[in-house]
Amino acid sequence: MNASTQATEIRLASRPHGWPTLDNFSIVDTDVPSPGAGQVLVRNQVLSVDPYMRGRMSDAKSYAAPYEVGKVMYDGGALGEVVESRADALEPGDLVTHRAGWRTHSVLDADKVVKIDPEAAPPTAYLSVLGMTGLTAYAGLLESAEFKPGDTVFVSGAAGAVGSVVGQLAKLRGAKRVIGSAGSPAKVRHLVDDLGFDAAFNYQDGPVTEQLRAAAPDGIDVYFDNVGGEHLEAAIDSINLHGRIAVCGMISQYNATEPTPAPRNLSQIIAKRFTMRGMLVTDHFHLRDRFFAEVAPLVADGRLKYSETVVEGGIRKTPQAFLDLLAGANTGKMLVRIAD
Amino acid sequence: MNASTQATEIRLASRPHGWPTLDNFSIVDTDVPSPGAGQVLVRNQVLSVDPYMRGRMSDAKSYAAPYEVGKVMYDGGALGEVVESRADALEPGDLVTHRAGWRTHSVLDADKVVKIDPEAAPPTAYLSVLGMTGLTAYAGLLESAEFKPGDTVFVSGAAGAVGSVVGQLAKLRGAKRVIGSAGSPAKVRHLVDDLGFDAAFNYQDGPVTEQLRAAAPDGIDVYFDNVGGEHLEAAIDSINLHGRIAVCGMISQYNATEPTPAPRNLSQIIAKRFTMRGMLVTDHFHLRDRFFAEVAPLVADGRLKYSETVVEGGIRKTPQAFLDLLAGANTGKMLVRIAD
Numbered sequence: 125m126n127a128s129t130q131a132t133e134i135r136l137a138s139r140p141h142g143w144p145t146l147d148n149f150s151i152v153d154t155d156v157p158s159p160g161a162g163q164v165l166v167r168n169q170v171l172s173v174d175p176y177m178r179g180r181m182s183d184a185k186s187y188a189a190p191y192e193v194g195k196v197m198y199d200g201g202a203l204g205e206v207v208e209s210r211a212d213a214l215e216p217g218d219l220v221t222h223r224a225g226w227r228t229h230s231v232l233d234a235d236k237v238v239k240i241d242p243e244a245a246p247p248t249a250y251l252s253v254l255g256m257t258g259l260t261a262y263a264g265l266l267e268s269a270e271f272k273p274g275d276t277v278f279v280s281g282a283a284g285a286v287g288s289v290v291g292q293l294a295k296l297r298g299a300k301r302v303i304g305s306a307g308s309p310a311k312v313r314h315l316v317d318d319l320g321f322d323a324a325f326n327y328q329d330g331p332v333t334e335q336l337r338a339a340a341p342d343g344i345d346v347y348f349d350n351v352g353g354e355h356l357e358a359a360i361d362s363i364n365l366h367g368r369i370a371v372c373g374m375i376s377q378y379n380a381t382e383p384t385p386a387p388r389n390l391s392q393i394i395a396k397r398f399t400m401r402g403m404l405v406t407d408h409f410h411l412r413d414r415f416f417a418e419v420a421p422l423v424a425d426g427r428l429k430y431s432e433t434v435v436e437g438g439i440r441k442t443p444q445a446f447l448d449l450l451a452g453a454n455t456g457k458m459l460v461r462i463a464d
Numbered sequence: 465m466n467a468s469t470q471a472t473e474i475r476l477a478s479r480p481h482g483w484p485t486l487d488n489f490s491i492v493d494t495d496v497p498s499p500g501a502g503q504v505l506v507r508n509q510v511l512s513v514d515p516y517m518r519g520r521m522s523d524a525k526s527y528a529a530p531y532e533v534g535k536v537m538y539d540g541g542a543l544g545e546v547v548e549s550r551a552d553a554l555e556p557g558d559l560v561t562h563r564a565g566w567r568t569h570s571v572l573d574a575d576k577v578v579k580i581d582p583e584a585a586p587p588t589a590y591l592s593v594l595g596m597t598g599l600t601a602y603a604g605l606l607e608s609a610e611f612k613p614g615d616t617v618f619v620s621g622a623a624g625a626v627g628s629v630v631g632q633l634a635k636l637r638g639a640k641r642v643i644g645s646a647g648s649p650a651k652v653r654h655l656v657d658d659l660g661f662d663a664a665f666n667y668q669d670g671p672v673t674e675q676l677r678a679a680a681p682d683g684i685d686v687y688f689d690n691v692g693g694e695h696l697e698a699a700i701d702s703i704n705l706h707g708r709i710a711v712c713g714m715i716s717q718y719n720a721t722e723p724t725p726a727p728r729n730l731s732q733i734i735a736k737r738f739t740m741r742g743m744l745v746t747d748h749f750h751l752r753d754r755f756f757a758e759v760a761p762l763v764a765d766g767r768l769k770y771s772e773t774v775v776e777g778g779i780r781k782t783p784q785a786f787l788d789l790l791a792g793a794n795t796g797k798m799l800v801r802i803a804d
Contacts (some may be wrong), residue, residue, distance in 0.1 A: 179735070352731060366747075374731045387730075391692060391714045393742035395519070400740045402733035407706075 131156045132439050133227035136191045140181055143450070148181065149197075149443040157231045158208070164237060165208040166220060166230045171439070171460045172201035172251045173446040174285075175350075175375050198225035201251050203240075214239065221250050226442050228462060245423055252285050252457035253423055253430035254416065256405050260372060261289035261348075262415045263408030268370035268401045269346045273298030276340060278359055280304075280327075281350030283311035285430075285457035286372060288319055290348045292428050293419075295320050303339045305332065305355065307452045314455060319429060332358040346370070352377045357387035360398070369400040375450070431456025438462050471496045472779050473567035476531045480521055483790070488521065489537075489783040497571045498548070504577060505548040506560060506570045511779070511800045512541035512591045513786040514625075515690075515715045538565035541591050543580075554579065561590050566782050568802060585763055592625050592797035593763055593770035594756065596745055600712060601629035601688075602755045603748030608710035608741045609686045613638030616680055618699055620644075620667075621690030623651035625770075625797035626712060628659055630688045632768050633759075635660050643679045645672065645695065647792045654795060659769060672698040686710070692717045697727035700738070707738040715790070771796025778802050 130153050137150040159165045177200060183190045191197055202225065206218040211234035214220070220237040224230035240250045252258065264286070265271045277294040281287040282304025291302045304315045304324040315324035323339040336344075336358045345367050347359035352374025359369060393400070422428035433454040435445040439462040449458040470493050477490040499505045517540060523530045531537055542565065546558040551574035554560070560577040564570040580590045592598065604626075605611045617634040621627040622644025631642045644655045644664040655664035663679040676684075676698045685707050687699035692714025699709060733740070762768035773794040775785040779802040789798040 184735070371733045374734065377731050390727075390730075391717050393711045393740065394714065394744065395524070395742070397742040397744055397747060399742075400733065402735070402737040402739075404734065404737055407737060 130154070131227060131229040133196045133225075134439065134442050135196050136181060136193050138193060139183060140178075144178065144181060144447060146443050146447070151440055151443075156229050159210045159231050162211050163231055163233055164206045164211050164214050164220075166202075166204040166222065166224075166232060166237065167207045167463060168202045168204035168228055168230060169461065169463045170203040170248055170251060170434075171226055171442055171462055172255075173442065173449050173458050173460060174200070174257070175373050175449065177446065178375075178450060196225055196227055199223040200225040201256055202226075202230065203247055203251050204230065206237075219247055221255060226439070228439055244420060248432055248434070248457075248459055249423060249430065251459060252432060253289055253428065254420060257285040257457060258289050258419055258430075259408065259412060259415050260403075260405040261286045261293060262419065263405060263411050264348055264370040264372050264403050265290050265293055265346070267408060267411070268372075268403040269348060269368045270399075271297065271299070271346055271368075274300050275345035276301040276303070276342065276364075277346040277348065278303045278305075278336065278340060278344045278362070279348040279350070280355040280359075281373065281375065282306050282315050282321065282324065283431075283455050284350060285454075287348070287350050288315075288430065288456055289428065291315065291321050292319055294346075295322075296422065296427065301340065301342075303336070303344070305335070305351075311455060314431075327355065333361050336362050343367075348372060349374065351375055357389055360387050360389050360392055360396075363392075363396055363398050365396055365398075367396065367398040369398060371400060371402045433458050435460045470494070471567060471569040473536045474565075474779065474782050475536050476521060476533050478533060479523060480518075484518065484521060484787060486783050486787070491780055491783075496569050499550045499571050502551050503571055503573055504546045504551050504554050504560075506542075506544040506562065506564075506572060506577065507547045507803065508542045508544035508568055508570060509801065509803045510543040510588055510591060510774075511566055511782055511802055512595075513782065513789050513798050513800060514540070514597070515713050515789065517786065518715075518790060536565055536567055539563040540565035541596055542566075542570065543587055543591050544570065546577075549574075559587055561595060566779070568779055584760060588772055588774070588797075588799055589763060589770065591799060592772060593629055593768065594760060597625040597797060598629050598759055598770075599748065599752060599755050600743075600745040601626045601633060602759065603745060603751050604688055604710040604712050604743050605630050605633055605686070607748060607751070608712075608743040609688060609708045610739075611637065611639070611686055611708075614640050615685035616641040616643070616682065616704075617686045617688065618643045618645075618676065618680060618684045618702070619688040619690070620695040620699075621713065621715065622646050622655050622661065622664065623771075623795050624690060625794075627688070627690050628655075628770065628796055629768070631655065631661050632659055634686075635662075636762065636767065641680065641682075643676070643684070645675070645691075651795060654771075667695065673701050676702050683707075688712060689714065691715055697729055700727050700729050700732055700736075703732075703736055703738050705736055705738075707736065709738060709740040711740060711742045773798050775800045 222237045279287045279290045283306040301322045304321045312324045315321040325335040343364040347369045349371045350373040353376035562577045619627045619630045623646040641662045644661045645667045652664045655661040665675040683704040687709045689711045690713040693716035
């Protein structure tokens with residue numbers, strides 16, 4: 125390393141009340157650390173910004189490990205190049221992914237990084253469709269929602285990194301009908317024209333319940349929830365007997381300052397005997413090999429499409445990219461390129 | 465049959481808005497019918513009144529078969545004596561249970577009645593702890609809530625026919641701790657002193673969330689919901705990672721005229737990854753033999769206690785008994801004796 129190289133990291137400066145702002149983050153220059161025995165130094169190229177990070181910024185007791193005020197935004201997906209190695213299995217030039225969050229350089233134990241094959245797929249795919257977001261979609265659909273061929277599937281946030289994979293996987297695995305909701309006309313067109321959804325609607329065009337009823341006249345069997353709130357209420361309204369709801373995210377509620385009282389129709393759970401299950405990808409790592417074996421070929425031959433919204437301009441753009449993500453500015457996975 | 469015998473039945477006169485009243489029912493004298501080939505005539509002795517019947521009185525689309533206005537309150541559990549048989553397997557004097565509802569006499573196909581053994585248990589037990597209510601508790605605890613030994617279990621409506629069996633079964637099957645809520649000091653004492661609950665509280669004494677936190681300092685793994693509303697919110701607050709909620713009833717909401725907005729903390733489903741599942745006993749009939757084999761001996765030797773609140777005075781008392789049930793006047797199963 126050049127002695128003059130500096131590392132930079134983004135820290136949580138304060139916990140947000142409602143929507144986060146740039147003031148909740150601080151950008152701090154630090155020294156580039158040196159790896160110890162069995163460790164590597166990774167120079168990060170691409171950082172991931174994800175909706176779940178909003179949850180970690182709060183210190184609600186229910187979240188196991190909130191981000192700490194004054195500390196780096198850890199954990200978060202990142203892609204980088206090994207620049208110094210004191211571990212046998214890795215050498216300089218290797219591309220790796222890891223979870224060490226929003227910083228330019230990371231020192232990590234070798235078992236905390238995953239070496240990727242840039243020939244098998246573009247490196248950024250390992251942060252999205254072949255990474256945690258893809259696994260979230262796969263595990264949520266198959267395990268949490270117990271999807272089976274013939275099901276009609278509704279997914280909210282369908283143009284997002286997780287939702288777009290959920291819908292396509294459901295189609296590829298024999299769904300009867302796949303319906304998505306998104307927040308702009310362009311996203312709705314993308315779902316139907318590019319990703320093969322059978323129907324899609326813009327939730328800003330009218331009541332979600334009415335739009336879903338129209339899109340799913342025979343009801344839905346599976347709802348993959350990225351949004352919560354009005355969408356969840358609509359899904360309960362349309363769900364068929366013994367339906368299943370996987371709750372992956374409730375982005376509509378992350379920035380609420382008061383508890384949100386929806387869904388008002390939850391008591392239908394008895395008559396319809398549906399199952400609702402919360403999910404976090406960390407419970408499903410046992411599926412990783414199966415997921416990769418099934419999904420990597422689908423990505424490679426273009427049957428499963430994915431989108432990225434890549435923000436250029438260095439690590440200092442990361443907080444704004446995250447705020448834009450929460451406001452829905454992305455199509456597909458939101459990434460920040462911080463170095464080549 | 466004596467030619468002068470008259471049958472009487474209770475019909476749904478109108479659908480209630482909010483709490484039902486006696487005006488929602490009509491009491492109608494009819495002729496005693498004659499059984500056809502393969503049928504029996506049953507003279508009913510005891511009728512069951514149950515919380516789910518309130519749901520059937522509404523015509524919400526979600527309920528498969530609401531009671532019809534102008535028709536008898538069908539279905540509902542009943543116990544009676546065969547007085548005329550044109551079926552091979554049954555003869556006059558046999559005691560049977562069936563689902564033909566609120567009437568003094570029922571003509572039924574032989575396969576719609578279940579002959580009971582009055583030596584194995586008191587006949588009314590077949591309408592409660594050994595009948596649908598017992599099976600509801602058994603299936604809801606074991607299948608819907610996936611109970612396992614070592615779980616801490618919370619049950620609401622714990623002094624009721626279903627709840628009292630849930631709590632006792634959980635203890636008998638190795639629960640770490642069983643907590644119940646009920647609506648009077650006498651019921652709370654009954655749970656702890658007679659039924660072996662580890663803790664119980666009167667939900668009218670203060671916020672359910674606070675009382676549950678105090679009763680379950682290490683959280684709960686299973687919540688068996690008979691009540692909904694504030695109780696469900698409290699259970700979500702106290703539920704542990706990967707907990708399970710079986711929603712059997714939401715009696716607090718059955719008479720609400722506006723949608724009830726609780727639980728406000730549902731978004732915790734993601735961080736805690738709990739599962740919530742609606743249940744109706746009709747989905748679990750495959751468990752009947754296993755249930756009876758396990759529970760009948762527990763009832764016979766007194767390890768599993770059950771209570772009945774038996775209203776005397778004939779079929780005309782049935783609507784009032786039902787209203788009293790909804791108001792919580794019962795301990796254990798609420799029954800109406802209409803004949804000896």
